[in-house]
Amino acid sequence: MKRAVFFAPFIGFIALVAILYAGFHLNDPSHLPSALVGQRFPGFELPELTSGKVLGHQTLLGEIRLVNVWATWCPTCLHEHTTLMDIRRATGLSIVGINYRDDGEKARRWLSLYGDPYDxxxxxxxxxxxxxxxxxxxxxxxxxxxxxxxxxxxxxDVNDGNWNREFLPILDSLTDG
Amino acid sequence: MTTSTSDVLTAKYESLDATLGTLWGAGPEIGHLAAIIGLVAAIVLSVLGHVGAATRRRSWVENSGSFAVLQLITLVVAFVLLVHAFLKDDYSVVYVVSNSNALLPWYYKVSAVWGAHEGSFLLWTLIMAGWTFAVAMIGRRLPYQIYGRVLGTLGLLNTGFLLFLLQTSNPFLRLVPNVPTVGADLNPLLQDFGLIVHPPLLYAGYVGFSVAFAFGVAGLISGRLDATWARWTRPWTNVAWAFLTVGITLGSWWAYYELGWGGWWFWDPVENASFMPWLAGTALIHSLAVTEKRSAFRSWTVLLTILTFSLCLLGAFIVRSGVLTSVHAFAVDPERGVFLLVLLGVTVGGSLALYAIRVPAIRGRIAYMGLSRELFLLINNALFVVAVAVVLVGTLYPLAYEAVTGGDKISVGPPYFNRLFVPLMGLLAVFLALVPVARWKRTPIRLFRQVCWLLLASMLVGAVFFVVAIMSDRVLNIGSIVGVVIAVTLALWLLLSHSVDFIQRKGARPLGYLGMLLAHIGFAVGAVGVATTSVFSHETEVRLSPGDTVELNARQYHFVSVTTVNGPNYIAQRAKFDVGGISLYPEKRNYLARDSVMTEAGIEPGFFQDLYIALGEPLPDGSWGVRIQEKVLVRWVWCGGLLVCFGGLLAVMDGRYRRLALRRDGLATAVKAA
Structure with missing residues (x-):
């Protein structure tokens, strides 16, 4: 029995390798149904980035919107930013930003530097x-x-591929319905 | 007179060069051949070492050392020939033409050798050969079964590395017959003093842990994992750890002044790749102490030797496989990545299997009580292993995510790392402050009384500091101030408890003890630097024209002028700023060969704060985006790192290791004589 303990690191390593290997062949976790889908957007009372005005949950109502979580510490967000700008320009869709765990000063600078796709x-x-x-x-x-x-x-990140493949069909079904 | 002497010398050099001309011309081929001979030497070394030890052929083991020498010589030859190709601008070599340029100053031509993948891996194998050589020379006194297995394991590892080099990353490949005339130049980011020294130091650390690993493997096979084994392993591990410490510190300093953002740690995968082995290595050197002094933690210590080196290999895989640029790119050209993965899998899987089979027979049970030094070191180990897990998950998750989703990227940034890592380090500081009172086996409660008073004193100072910080008119959030106050209080407590112990200690203060004090105090200094600089620093980003003045934290920054300056291989816009009697010269450099623009920050370093100015983009109306920062106590971060490194080196120099080795030798001769 005791001996088995010492196999734990080896077995752990093999398991890790197996999970990683299987992971490459499994489905996309970003496609996995989220528990949040079909739920109401959680309530909040938080300030707006530039005006400082406190916004609540009702500000999201009345329109189909993309809600995008971003931060200046996130290099992927910078990469994604151009796509969001393009989407905003091409579709006129309302995009709302959530500046997540970030520095307000840096975030405002970022938007003035790279453009602001957000309502x-x-x-x-x-x-x-x-x-x-x-x-x-x-x-x-x-x-x-x-x-x-x-x-x-x-x-x-939202990119051309997943935008056409995933976002557009759902947006289309929402506008049709 | 002097000119004629130098003329004569130049003429002599040229005639020598001409004589050697044909040979030099074939330099890359000779280098390639030398690397192949190095590979053969590594294979022979592994066979002689392992088979010799297993079959008790003493002469095989004793002769294996000469192949360690041969391996080092051939790889030095290969490396020197590659350096020579760079200095001579031999653009028929692919690696040279893609990473050098005739205009590059000579010292950057030399450091360009390890500026990209192929050359830096050649450096890796060279350093590996250097460590192997050192073990072969210094380790002669070891029992021959251990000596053979350590050298054999090192030989096996370098066999893998050299196969990788020759198979996937040959720096000697030629580009013929159409030889380009202009080199693509070294990445401008890397044209810097920091890059000349950072990779060799880092590699010395990475590869150095292979020695601890080899000792672990040798200990497992030979069934010897006792106090003596730990005493052999300790100095090697300390040296590797000290190299890694200084390498990481320098990397952080380089990022600070070269990237132009004023940050000193970004939690990016390349940094994490070196940080994970450091964390595991820190656990290892402490665990080795317990194994040496108390013969305890044996199976755990040997597992850490495997874990630490595995993280070194994982780091090499992350940085060298191309998986970082994009998992997609990795999948398209997987040769290097797959090779490294196989190497990683065989090494880690093989050693863990060996561990599982061999360790039950070897481990020992030693009793210790609550509140003993053993317990403190166990807590240290637990904290560091959790820290490794935190960094590992944060580093691998985005890579795995991208691989699994087929290209969607995600960032796990500083919020994740800071939220988990900072409390861990706080907890660590508490136990560190208690270290001097802890005794082996069992600590008398009365010893804790004094250290509690010291805590009270530190808290008093912390409270005063808190009031002063709140009273100062700065707009800061209370939470961050509390964070700094906690950090300063704990650091002060640590400093006091260690100083008091130093003063009160009876008898000798050996170097090992002094090294421990220094490294722990380095941790305190670094912690104060980290906490203070991230909360109390000032920063502004403004648009300025020459002649303008801006105020930051009651200090006037006067933008005097911008002039054009010609560097050896770049043209720079150099600005002049006057700040209270001193001038700073931040630059925007355009490196011609790659047409890439680099920011060179203007920094006025200081013990208490740095003034830091970086030029942003020039605007059409002649003004510039300028980022001005005052980084409070930022130097303390690196001072802490250097103190930690010196502490490690001091412990290595402790004469007790040599004396014990000698005494054992004396004993052996006495036995022989009898």
Whole structure:
């Protein structure tokens, strides 16, 4: 029995390798249905980035919106930023930013430097809203319908590929319905 | 007179060069051949060492040392020939033409050798051969079964590395017949003093842990994992750890002044790749102390030797496989990555299997009580292993995510690392402050009384500091101030408890003890630097034209002028700023060969704070985006790192290791004589 303990590191290593190997052949975890889909967007009372005005959950209502979680410490967000600018320009879709665990000064500088695709940006400096949303990295993007219901969650950057493959069909179905 | 002497010398050199001309011309081929001979030497070394030890052929083992010498000589030859190709601008060599340029100053031509993948891996194998040579020379007094297995394991490892080099990353490949005339130049980011010294030091650390690993493997095979084994392993591990410490510190300093952001640690995968082995190595050197002094933690210590070196290999895989640029790129050209993965899998899997089979027979049970030094070192180990796990998950998760989703990227940034890492280090500081009172086996409670008073004194100072910080008119959030106050209090407590112990200690204060004090105090200094600089620093980003003045933290920054300056291989816009009697010269450099623009920050370093100015983009109206920062106590971060490194080196020089070796020798001769 005791001897088995010493096999633990070896077995752990083999398991890690197996999981990684299997991972490469499994489905995309960003496609996994999120528990949040179909739920109401969590309530919040947080300041807006530039105006400082406190916004609540009702500000999201009335329109289909993309809600994009971003931060200046996140290099992937910078990469994604151009895509968001393009989407905003091409579709006119409302995009709302959540500035996640970041420095307000840096975030404002970022938007003035790279352009601002957001209708408004909610400041989640302590990451509380992020916890509600189950955010564990950045960026993440949600589709929220006019009633404030989360319709889709995407973890990782929005790029041309997943925009056409995943976002557009859902947005189309929402506008048709 | 002097000119004629130098003329004569130049003429002599040229005639020598001409004589050697044909030979020099074939330099890359000879270098390639030398690397192949090095590979053969590594294979012979592994066979002689392992088979000799297993079959008790003493002469095989004793002769294996000469192949360690041969391996070093051939790799030095290969390396020197590559350096020569760079100095002579031999653009028929692919690696030279892609990483050098005729305009590059000679010292950057030399450091360009390890500026990219192939050359830096050649340096890796060379350093590996250097460590093997050192073990072969210094370790002669070891029992021959241990000596043979250590050298044999090192030989096996370098066999793998050299196969990788020759198979996937040959720096000697030629580009013929159409030889380019202009080199692509070294990446401008790397044209810097920091890069000349950073990689060799870092590699010396990475590869150095292979010695601890080899001792671990040799101990497992031979069934010897006792106090003596730990005493052999300790100095080697300390040296490797000290190299890694100084390498990481220099890397952080380089990022600070070269990247132009004023940050000193970014939690990016390349940094983490070197930080993980450091954390595991720190656990290892402490665990080795317990194994040496008390014969305890044996199976745990040997597992750490495997873990530490595995993390070194993992780091090499992360940095060298191309998986960082993009998992996609890795999948398209997987040759290097797959080779490294196989190397990693065989080494880690093989050694862990050996561990599982051999360790139950070897481990010992030693009793110790609560509140003993053993317990403190166990806590140290637990904290460091958790820290490794935190960094490992944060580093691998984005890579795994990208691989699994087929290209979606995600960033796990400083918020994740800081939230988990900072509390761990706080906890570590508490136990560190208690270290001087802890005794082996069992600590009398009364010893804790004094250290509690010291804590009280530190808290008093911390409280005063808190009030002063709150009273100062700065707009700061209370939470961050509390963070700094906690850090300063703990650091002060640590300093006091260690100083008091130094003063009160009866009898000798050996170098090992002094090294421990110095390294722990280095940790305190670094912690104060980290906490203070991240909370109390000032920063502004403004648009300025020459003649403008801006104020930051009651200090006037006057933008005097911008002039154009010609460097050896770049043209720079150099700005002049006057700040209270001193001038700073930040630059924007355009490196011609690659047409890439680099920011060279203007820094006025100081013990208490750095003034840091970086030029942003020039704007059409002649003004510039300028980032001005005052980094409070930022130098303390690196001072701490250097103190930790010196502490490690001091412990290595402790004469007790040599005396014990001699005494054992004396004993052996006495036995022989009898």
């Amino acid at each position: 408004f940006t909610i400041v989640d400096a302590n990451g509380d809203l992020g916890v509600e949303l189950g955010v564990y990295g950045a960026p993440e993007t949600f589709i929220v319908d006019a009633d404030g219901i989360i319709r889709f969650r995407h973890v990782g």
